[in-house]
Amino acid sequence: MDWQGQKRAEMLMQVLLVAAAVAAFLVGYLRGDFQLMLLVYAGGVVLTALVTVPNWPFFNRNPLKWLDADEAERHPRPQVTAAGAAAGGKKKSGKNK
Protein backbone atom coordinates (compact mmCIF):
# COMPACT_ATOMS: atom_id res chain seq x y z
CA MET A 1 0.00 0.00 0.00
CA ASP A 2 1.11 3.58 -0.58
CA TRP A 3 0.64 6.52 1.77
CA GLN A 4 -2.60 7.69 0.17
CA GLY A 5 -3.89 4.15 0.28
CA GLN A 6 -3.14 3.83 3.97
CA LYS A 7 -5.04 7.01 4.70
CA ARG A 8 -7.99 5.74 2.67
CA ALA A 9 -7.89 2.37 4.39
CA GLU A 10 -7.98 3.93 7.84
CA MET A 11 -10.80 6.29 6.92
CA LEU A 12 -12.82 3.46 5.35
CA MET A 13 -12.30 1.30 8.42
CA GLN A 14 -13.70 3.93 10.78
CA VAL A 15 -16.62 4.89 8.55
CA LEU A 16 -17.64 1.29 7.85
CA LEU A 17 -17.45 0.26 11.51
CA VAL A 18 -19.53 3.22 12.72
CA ALA A 19 -22.07 2.55 9.97
CA ALA A 20 -22.21 -1.12 10.97
CA ALA A 21 -22.76 -0.19 14.62
CA VAL A 22 -25.55 2.28 13.82
CA ALA A 23 -27.24 -0.09 11.39
CA ALA A 24 -26.99 -2.99 13.84
CA PHE A 25 -28.49 -0.91 16.67
CA LEU A 26 -31.42 0.27 14.53
CA VAL A 27 -32.17 -3.21 13.20
CA GLY A 28 -31.98 -4.74 16.67
CA TYR A 29 -34.10 -2.03 18.28
CA LEU A 30 -36.81 -2.07 15.63
CA ARG A 31 -37.07 -5.86 15.66
CA GLY A 32 -36.69 -6.06 19.44
CA ASP A 33 -33.98 -8.67 19.05
CA PHE A 34 -30.67 -8.18 20.88
CA GLN A 35 -29.04 -11.19 19.26
CA LEU A 36 -29.95 -9.92 15.80
CA MET A 37 -28.18 -6.67 16.57
CA LEU A 38 -25.01 -8.57 17.51
CA LEU A 39 -25.19 -10.70 14.36
CA VAL A 40 -25.63 -7.70 12.06
CA TYR A 41 -22.73 -5.96 13.79
CA ALA A 42 -20.50 -9.05 13.49
CA GLY A 43 -21.29 -9.18 9.77
CA GLY A 44 -20.37 -5.52 9.45
CA VAL A 45 -17.07 -6.07 11.25
CA VAL A 46 -16.13 -8.98 8.95
CA LEU A 47 -17.03 -6.92 5.88
CA THR A 48 -14.91 -4.01 7.13
CA ALA A 49 -11.96 -6.32 7.74
CA LEU A 50 -12.27 -7.77 4.23
CA VAL A 51 -12.26 -4.31 2.68
CA THR A 52 -9.55 -2.57 4.71
CA VAL A 53 -7.04 -5.17 5.89
CA PRO A 54 -5.74 -6.91 2.74
CA ASN A 55 -3.44 -5.07 0.40
CA TRP A 56 -5.97 -4.45 -2.37
CA PRO A 57 -4.78 -2.86 -5.63
CA PHE A 58 -7.08 0.14 -5.29
CA PHE A 59 -5.06 1.17 -2.25
CA ASN A 60 -1.94 1.41 -4.38
CA ARG A 61 -2.99 3.99 -6.99
CA ASN A 62 -0.24 6.48 -6.03
CA PRO A 63 2.69 4.11 -5.85
CA LEU A 64 5.98 5.23 -4.37
CA LYS A 65 8.89 5.55 -6.78
CA TRP A 66 11.58 3.37 -5.25
CA LEU A 67 15.13 3.81 -6.49
CA ASP A 68 16.13 0.81 -8.64
CA ALA A 69 19.27 -1.23 -7.88
CA ASP A 70 21.54 0.15 -10.66
CA GLU A 71 20.88 3.74 -9.65
CA ALA A 72 21.55 2.90 -5.98
CA GLU A 73 24.98 1.49 -6.75
CA ARG A 74 26.03 4.71 -8.47
CA HIS A 75 25.51 6.56 -5.17
CA PRO A 76 27.36 4.54 -2.52
CA ARG A 77 26.99 5.13 1.18
CA PRO A 78 29.48 7.64 2.59
CA GLN A 79 32.46 5.82 4.20
CA VAL A 80 33.82 6.96 7.55
CA THR A 81 37.59 8.05 7.43
CA ALA A 82 40.23 6.25 9.59
CA ALA A 83 40.83 9.31 11.88
CA GLY A 84 37.16 9.75 12.45
CA ALA A 85 36.76 6.03 13.24
CA ALA A 86 39.45 6.12 15.97
CA ALA A 87 37.89 9.11 17.71
CA GLY A 88 34.30 8.01 17.44
CA GLY A 89 35.03 4.27 17.41
CA LYS A 90 33.50 3.52 20.81
CA LYS A 91 30.20 5.07 19.85
CA LYS A 92 30.02 3.30 16.52
CA SER A 93 30.74 -0.24 17.66
CA GLY A 94 27.60 -2.27 18.10
CA LYS A 95 25.70 -0.37 15.41
CA ASN A 96 25.16 -1.84 11.95
CA LYS A 97 28.11 -1.45 9.68
Added chain:
Amino acid sequence: MHSWTQRLLAAATTAVVLLAAVCAAASALDAFHVPAVQAQAHVTKINRFHKQINGNNKVTLTFNLSANLESVFTWNTKQVFVFLTAEYENAKNSLNQISLWDYIIPDKEHANLQVVAKSKYPLIDQGSSLRGKKVQFVLHWYVMPNAGAMIQDRMALSEFKLPDAYTS
Protein backbone atom coordinates in the same frame (compact mmCIF):
# COMPACT_ATOMS: atom_id res chain seq x y z
CA MET B 1 -0.92 1.98 8.69
CA HIS B 2 1.92 0.15 7.21
CA SER B 3 1.22 -3.56 7.51
CA TRP B 4 -1.92 -5.68 7.34
CA THR B 5 -1.40 -6.76 10.94
CA GLN B 6 -1.48 -3.15 12.11
CA ARG B 7 -4.66 -2.51 10.16
CA LEU B 8 -6.24 -5.67 11.52
CA LEU B 9 -5.40 -4.68 15.08
CA ALA B 10 -6.73 -1.16 14.59
CA ALA B 11 -9.96 -2.51 13.12
CA ALA B 12 -10.37 -5.00 15.96
CA THR B 13 -9.84 -2.36 18.64
CA THR B 14 -12.27 0.07 17.02
CA ALA B 15 -14.81 -2.73 16.61
CA VAL B 16 -14.68 -3.63 20.29
CA VAL B 17 -15.00 0.00 21.42
CA LEU B 18 -18.04 0.48 19.17
CA LEU B 19 -19.55 -2.76 20.47
CA ALA B 20 -19.27 -1.38 24.00
CA ALA B 21 -20.94 1.84 22.83
CA VAL B 22 -23.80 -0.06 21.20
CA CYS B 23 -24.41 -2.14 24.34
CA ALA B 24 -24.33 1.01 26.49
CA ALA B 25 -26.92 2.59 24.20
CA ALA B 26 -29.16 -0.47 24.45
CA SER B 27 -28.87 -0.41 28.23
CA ALA B 28 -29.53 3.36 28.41
CA LEU B 29 -32.80 3.01 26.52
CA ASP B 30 -34.06 0.69 29.26
CA ALA B 31 -34.24 3.66 31.62
CA PHE B 32 -37.31 4.85 29.72
CA HIS B 33 -39.13 1.56 30.10
CA VAL B 34 -41.88 1.49 32.76
CA PRO B 35 -43.28 -1.95 33.57
CA ALA B 36 -46.75 -2.61 34.98
CA VAL B 37 -46.95 -5.88 36.87
CA GLN B 38 -50.18 -7.47 38.11
CA ALA B 39 -49.99 -10.25 40.66
CA GLN B 40 -52.04 -12.10 43.26
CA ALA B 41 -51.23 -14.89 45.67
CA HIS B 42 -53.37 -16.86 48.09
CA VAL B 43 -52.80 -19.76 50.45
CA THR B 44 -54.99 -22.72 49.64
CA LYS B 45 -53.84 -25.08 52.34
CA ILE B 46 -51.46 -25.31 55.25
CA ASN B 47 -49.95 -28.74 54.69
CA ARG B 48 -47.99 -29.03 57.92
CA PHE B 49 -47.28 -26.72 60.82
CA HIS B 50 -45.14 -28.08 63.63
CA LYS B 51 -42.26 -27.41 65.94
CA GLN B 52 -38.98 -29.08 65.04
CA ILE B 53 -36.81 -30.85 67.58
CA ASN B 54 -34.40 -27.89 67.57
CA GLY B 55 -37.26 -25.63 68.63
CA ASN B 56 -37.90 -23.92 65.29
CA ASN B 57 -41.32 -23.64 63.73
CA LYS B 58 -41.72 -25.15 60.28
CA VAL B 59 -44.59 -24.60 57.86
CA THR B 60 -45.19 -26.16 54.47
CA LEU B 61 -48.11 -24.74 52.57
CA THR B 62 -49.80 -24.86 49.18
CA PHE B 63 -50.53 -21.62 47.40
CA ASN B 64 -51.75 -20.33 44.09
CA LEU B 65 -49.97 -17.46 42.41
CA SER B 66 -50.93 -15.57 39.30
CA ALA B 67 -48.45 -12.97 38.09
CA ASN B 68 -48.15 -11.22 34.76
CA LEU B 69 -44.55 -10.07 34.26
CA GLU B 70 -44.72 -9.61 30.48
CA SER B 71 -44.32 -5.84 30.68
CA VAL B 72 -41.01 -6.26 32.51
CA PHE B 73 -39.32 -7.67 29.40
CA THR B 74 -37.52 -5.43 26.90
CA TRP B 75 -35.38 -6.37 23.90
CA ASN B 76 -32.43 -6.09 26.27
CA THR B 77 -33.72 -8.58 28.86
CA LYS B 78 -32.00 -11.93 29.18
CA GLN B 79 -34.14 -13.45 31.91
CA VAL B 80 -36.14 -12.53 34.98
CA PHE B 81 -35.68 -14.30 38.29
CA VAL B 82 -38.90 -14.20 40.31
CA PHE B 83 -39.46 -15.45 43.82
CA LEU B 84 -42.23 -15.34 46.41
CA THR B 85 -41.39 -14.57 50.01
CA ALA B 86 -43.31 -14.74 53.24
CA GLU B 87 -42.60 -11.73 55.42
CA TYR B 88 -43.52 -11.19 59.04
CA GLU B 89 -42.40 -9.52 62.22
CA ASN B 90 -41.64 -11.06 65.60
CA ALA B 91 -40.11 -10.15 68.94
CA LYS B 92 -36.64 -11.18 67.77
CA ASN B 93 -36.52 -9.47 64.32
CA SER B 94 -38.37 -6.53 62.83
CA LEU B 95 -38.35 -8.27 59.45
CA ASN B 96 -38.26 -11.96 58.70
CA GLN B 97 -38.18 -12.80 55.02
CA ILE B 98 -38.35 -16.41 53.85
CA SER B 99 -38.31 -17.42 50.21
CA LEU B 100 -40.99 -20.02 49.51
CA TRP B 101 -40.74 -20.48 45.75
CA ASP B 102 -38.70 -19.22 42.81
CA TYR B 103 -38.61 -19.51 39.05
CA ILE B 104 -36.48 -18.28 36.16
CA ILE B 105 -38.49 -16.72 33.33
CA PRO B 106 -36.45 -17.10 30.14
CA ASP B 107 -38.58 -14.92 27.84
CA LYS B 108 -41.78 -12.94 27.45
CA GLU B 109 -43.79 -15.95 26.30
CA HIS B 110 -43.32 -17.61 29.71
CA ALA B 111 -43.90 -14.46 31.71
CA ASN B 112 -47.61 -14.86 32.45
CA LEU B 113 -47.44 -17.13 35.48
CA GLN B 114 -50.35 -19.19 36.80
CA VAL B 115 -48.93 -21.41 39.47
CA VAL B 116 -50.55 -23.77 41.97
CA ALA B 117 -47.73 -25.22 43.97
CA LYS B 118 -46.53 -26.54 47.25
CA SER B 119 -43.86 -24.30 48.71
CA LYS B 120 -40.49 -25.23 47.19
CA TYR B 121 -38.70 -24.19 50.34
CA PRO B 122 -40.33 -24.55 53.76
CA LEU B 123 -41.10 -21.60 55.98
CA ILE B 124 -38.76 -22.12 58.92
CA ASP B 125 -38.69 -19.60 61.73
CA GLN B 126 -35.80 -18.78 64.02
CA GLY B 127 -37.60 -19.88 67.12
CA SER B 128 -41.28 -20.57 67.60
CA SER B 129 -43.15 -17.34 67.02
CA LEU B 130 -45.40 -18.46 64.17
CA ARG B 131 -48.56 -19.53 65.97
CA GLY B 132 -51.33 -17.14 64.98
CA LYS B 133 -48.82 -14.99 63.10
CA LYS B 134 -49.90 -12.60 60.36
CA VAL B 135 -47.70 -13.21 57.32
CA GLN B 136 -47.53 -11.26 54.09
CA PHE B 137 -46.77 -12.62 50.62
CA VAL B 138 -44.33 -10.45 48.67
CA LEU B 139 -43.38 -11.07 45.06
CA HIS B 140 -39.81 -10.09 44.09
CA TRP B 141 -38.28 -10.04 40.65
CA TYR B 142 -34.73 -9.47 39.46
CA VAL B 143 -34.39 -8.36 35.84
CA MET B 144 -31.14 -9.51 34.26
CA PRO B 145 -30.37 -7.62 31.05
CA ASN B 146 -28.17 -8.65 28.14
CA ALA B 147 -26.18 -5.44 28.66
CA GLY B 148 -26.30 -3.26 31.77
CA ALA B 149 -27.02 -3.47 35.49
CA MET B 150 -29.54 -5.78 37.15
CA ILE B 151 -32.80 -4.23 38.34
CA GLN B 152 -34.61 -5.38 41.47
CA ASP B 153 -38.23 -4.72 42.26
CA ARG B 154 -40.96 -6.08 44.53
CA MET B 155 -44.68 -6.02 45.06
CA ALA B 156 -46.53 -6.71 48.29
CA LEU B 157 -49.43 -9.11 47.89
CA SER B 158 -52.10 -10.45 50.25
CA GLU B 159 -51.66 -11.34 53.90
CA PHE B 160 -52.64 -14.55 55.63
CA LYS B 161 -52.78 -15.74 59.20
CA LEU B 162 -51.19 -18.95 60.40
CA PRO B 163 -53.20 -21.26 62.67
CA ASP B 164 -53.09 -20.66 66.39
CA ALA B 165 -52.07 -24.25 67.09
CA TYR B 166 -49.73 -26.71 65.42
CA THR B 167 -51.46 -29.00 62.96
CA SER B 168 -49.23 -32.04 63.35
